[in-house]
Amino acid sequence: MLDHFGFRVADLARSRRFYDATMGAIGLAVIDNSPTSFLIGRSAEAPIPFLWIGTDRPVFWREGDRTSASPLHVAFSAADLAAVDAFHEAGLAAGGTDNGAPGPRGGEAQHYYAAFLIDPDGNSIEAGFREMP
Incomplete structure (x- = not known):
């Protein structure tokens, strides 16, 4: 459904360490993009759709636009429990903060298992697995 999505961070190196650890754990690639940003996608060979993370102001932002003070929530699909x-373990080791240990979510009817972390910039990052009944 989405082609790409992006958000700014305060410290690119700190964010890169966090996302290298967490995305590798769920089978996604962190892809070099520029000195001020990186991408998260399936692989360097299949980078779309992607999540852009960087420190510069995107060219399509209007003059005077600011980085949102509100945290984002991004949920990634995981292959299994x-x-x-x-x-979750990799994110904690890479400087993330626990925001919900791995476990069932949403009641038994949803068949959903997820974990939540707060990234170094205060965003809520989730990985979840849905078992289809």
Whole structure:
């Protein structure tokens, strides 16, 4: 449904360490993009759709636009429960803050297992696995 999405961060190196650890745990690639940004996608060979993360002001922003003070919430699909667990563990080791340990979410009817972290910029990052009944 989405082609790409992006958000700004305060410290690119700090964010890169966090996303290198967490995205690798759920099978996504962190892809070099420019000195001021990186991408998250399936792989360098199949980079679309992607998530852009950077420190510069995107060219399509209007003069005077500011980085939002509100945190974002981004949820990634994981291949299985073990990947959700690995995402959470890797994120904590890479400087993330626990915002919900791995476990069932939304009641039994949803068949959803997820973990939540706060990234170094205060954004809510989730990895989840949906078992289809």
